[in-house]
Amino acid sequence: MEELNMAVYEPDSSATAVILCKLTDVSYKWGIESFRLVSEYKVKIKVLKPEGTSYADVTIPYYELPNNAMKENIIGLDASAYNLENGKIVRTKMKRDVVFKERVGESRMNLKFSIPQVKAGTLIEYEYRIESDFFFSIDSWKAQSDIPILYTEYNVTIPEYFKFNIEMHGAEKLETVNENASLNLSIGSQLLRCSGTHLNFQGNQLPALKDDSHVWCADDYCTQVNLELQGIDFPGSLYKSFTQSWEQIDETLLKDSDFGSRLKMNNPLKEEMTALHLEQMKGADEKICAIYTFLKNKVRWNEKYALYSKSPKQVLKEGTGSNADINFILISMLKDAGIPAYPAVMSRRDMGILPYSHPSIQKLNTFVVAISPTDSTLVYLDSSVENGYLNVLPPVLMTNRARIIAPDNHSQWVNLENVGANLLRSSVKAGISSEGVVTGTRETVYIGQYASRLRNKYRTAKDSTEFASKLASEENIQVKKLQMEGRTHFSPQVYELVEFEKQYTVNDQFIYVNPLVFLHVSESPFKQSERKLPVEFPYTDQVSLTINLTIPEGYTVDEKPENQRLQTSDGQVLCRYIITQQNNQVTLRYSFRLQKLLFLHTDYPELQQLWELIAKKNNEMMVLKKL
Template sequence: MKNALLTLLCYLCCLQLFADEQTIIPNLKFGKPTMEELTMTTYAPDSNATAVILCKLTNVSYKWGLESFRLVSEYKVKIKVLKPEGTSYANVTIPYYELANNTMKENIIGLDASAYNMENGKMVRTKMKKDMVFKERLNENQMTLKFSIPQVKAGTLIEYEYRLESDFFFTIDSWKAQSDIPTLYAEYDIIIPEYFKFNTDMRGMESLETKSESTSLSLSIGGQFFQCTGSHMNFRGTQLPALKDDSYVWCADDYCTQVNLELLGIDFPGSLYQSFTKSWEQIDEALLKDNEFGGRLKMSNPLKEEMNALHLEQMKGTEEKICAIYTLLKNKVKWNEKYNLYGKAPKQILKEGTGSNADLNFILISMLTDAGIPAYPVVMSRRNMGILPLTHPSLQKLNTFIVGIAHTDTTLVYLDSSVEDGYLNVLPPLLMTNRARVIIPGNHSQWVNLEALGTNQLRSAVIASISPEGTISGTRETLYAGQYASRLRNKFRTAKDSTDFVNKLASEENIQVKSLRIEGRNGFSPQVREVMEFEKQSTVNDQFIYVNPLVFLHVSESPFKQSERKLPVEFPYTDHLSLTANLTIPEGYVVDEKPEGLRVQTGDEKVFCRYTITQQNNQVTLRYLFRLQKLLFLNTDYPELQQLWEIIVKKNNEIMVLKKL
């Protein structure tokens, strides 16, 4: 009995030791790594992680500077590198502000960084030297500090800490609990004096432990100590998963677990309350008063002489005039692939022959206005830069604009000077945001949703015959509209030459292209028409021919292979696809098996697919229709979306069997 008890006790101890090896307890001390941290090789909640943030501590407080308050933010970060790919986290970039023509600035103080490695059973610490730290000015207001921690490899523990002191005490940066690698422990501690009134906004997919209480503060102002009360808030998160962009999320940061603090006002004793809350009308006014925005809207047409040669008065309608003006602009100035909100002087842009979308858009507005066509800036945040906050207006979140053009007295069409392959209302998808603001002077500004802008449609008809050798020979006539036309033009424009374009098409569709004619490929127009003669080989086995009656598939495999998904699914634009195939089966053959018809849709009917196949004598006709009318699917919708896509993919890959008589 005694031996049995000892055996059980040893077994329980072993279990506890095993559990301890699998669980890393957050160590909040810096400069003293634990053996568990140093010897850690994997992170159990995410075995694929290349690195893991073991600890991220952020403390924010206020102090009195020489003449006003300063905001003090202290950062401490501890990262364990698990795989060679994780060594990139030893390269750190810290953005900060240092106004070139202003005394207001931010200072980074007390930067300290080290790498810890186990060598021959002993811990070796390598401290970062000053020559590994670099500063770089991005523009007249923004700076970056970059540093690289030495001796980092798989198995290294990284630690770094610094303090940022800021004269911009009225702005507290968003605190993000998550990163693109998993986080074991994150803590945000902030103390705000009673004079500052902030609104607290928490968002994200993961929960945080929160505490909020009043506290007593002692501030040293001019050598004297003043007592006041303050708000002490604390936010903690544990075992937070990595948050990574994927092809079906525009901006992962939109769903990051985070804390945002917006300054509502300042209330100093003996002074009037100063409000910092702005309305969108105030932001409109601020933009219109800005020389690099509103000033550009007032400029005269710099291409007036060239535009006179277009003879716009002889053109039939507004759309034709808009297209002529836009084509003239694009022939004069090229887009430099940068998106901006503010513009440079038009003389400089025309001299250089290149500019940002904002630079070109300001010129476009002046040209349209000169032609008597009202045009307005439509400000936004690009979809890959995050959504505009709903809780409060923010000028800082605006990062570009497009042009809204009066097509009729009551409707606007939209165009951006970055468009190379699109048309009116055919924008790059990253500009098709659901929240954009048309700025119209006189307090007539309005919000618009650009998500479902335009009609994106592909209509294709195949007429072909099948030979006894299994060769499908025929023609495909396709009409591309909206984003489909834009994508086709882009493929042709970025190909080396027409031969390269045809070779890629043949490879993608597994066909031989006998001839190809494309109409509307180079023009600024709403549609592209394609006529192609092709051959495609089917599988032949003894007395059977195996043919996919769709010939040209909509989808061959599902993009939704994750068993679970925490992030929503965001599609870039609405979609309408119609395929028809009329196939003549060879003489002496009959249809032995053919796919069954299908009609499937989501519960809200926003995604729909229909597959119909019929036979009359030796003719087999297939009609396929797909519609996508909804762009955002929550993670709770994912199982239904995944299942529907699997059904559609399976139907796309089904085979018709022809049997020889």
């Protein structure tokens, strides 16, 4: 009754729901021919607000290999909703007709169900058991969720034959017990007694792990327990090691029919590629761009990232494919042109950090193409790129841990965070009228991610008129003329010229003008008073703005913003604002530089304060007084 009467979770009054109890028990049993892993789950959730009703929709992922070679079975699913009606507890059991399965990959399945009669105030309970043939793999146990957890417990009982490496990480404290255990295993009609290990982890009042802005994958920072099988030592059998090195994973990939074999295939577009006349091109970069553009006109990215590929013949016939499908064809074309190219495998930033110390092929989920135009240089491309250039990758692929897979033990780790420069350089020349209208031109060069973002805006607009209209709305200007170069080309930069008018506030005595005209930071993105997670920026960033303003005749500068230098204590974020006046000319030089991508949560107060100061500086006005 107390749980049903709960209206708010005191430690976090903003919570839409709270997990009151989550129990996980993992153990082993003997199947028909081998061990099976048994995982039992019991969950109790209190819905506090209407938005929390989404926790009545549950998805359970599990594995089922083709032809039932190995699989997992979900057994004993039971779910109920409890509501308080007229002072009485009313229980509504879930019926089987709201439970269904769906295949989400060649070996991955989802079991989904929706618990009925759930509203604000409802208590949800459900339990189930998974019996798995994959006895060598225990799922990571995550102690936190996106809502608070009042109590959670994880029990694992492991027979002595299995040797696991145990790893814990995360900021929240867990009570832990590691003790010896005596086990009885039924093998047919016989009872096998053996020793083992019992692990127990308990968490109390764990905060929600919210998916904050400026974080790629919140799970990277979740308090969790990982068990990695090192080996199996059965009596009378040789010890079998399950520990892998990255070099072994390299070999596994190179031997795989859907990966390594694709690296050996002949160029499927060899004959058509002769029309490019690559032999007449001067540099490798020109050839790479020509080949990439040619391929992208043949095959469209289907917005899916992958590690393995379909048949290239099928991909070309369909005219669409994943980034892996198209990347393998690109590699074959580049090799055919005499340009070495290799896959650089990775875990996407939004899928979690790739563990150096615990090699795992399961952690890999896609790759980009590493190209070697000379013996000493590497450039990177991915077929998901629509609006970029060499070394201008989608930010989700700009990981600091990618591994170039090359034969003959030539694989290597590479960092893709800073492979290209991202620069916006702009110059404004304008005059201010006595009516407070700023009229002039803005010339801007967009490089790297800035060029990619601008091209994307242009491509998603219906036409150039709509693009200009959006620009006018965003910047609060009238666009008199818009000229662009490189907006649709596969090229390193975009040039833009805008002729504009912008109205500022004016009265009988004063004109109020923002000398920046076009703001860099209008408001701080960091609104939270405190933060649990680090701050991750997508890429390094550099902005350089020069504004020259002519003040109208009969006016003088009464007030102008002060020069200011703003930076973090380590100098990795720097903003300069320098304004000068000579006669009727006011010149503002503004620059911003971001050189570091990861800031700890302890750095958050400094970052928050800095961005607030930068936004405030961006919004400061210059006052012109009538003589």
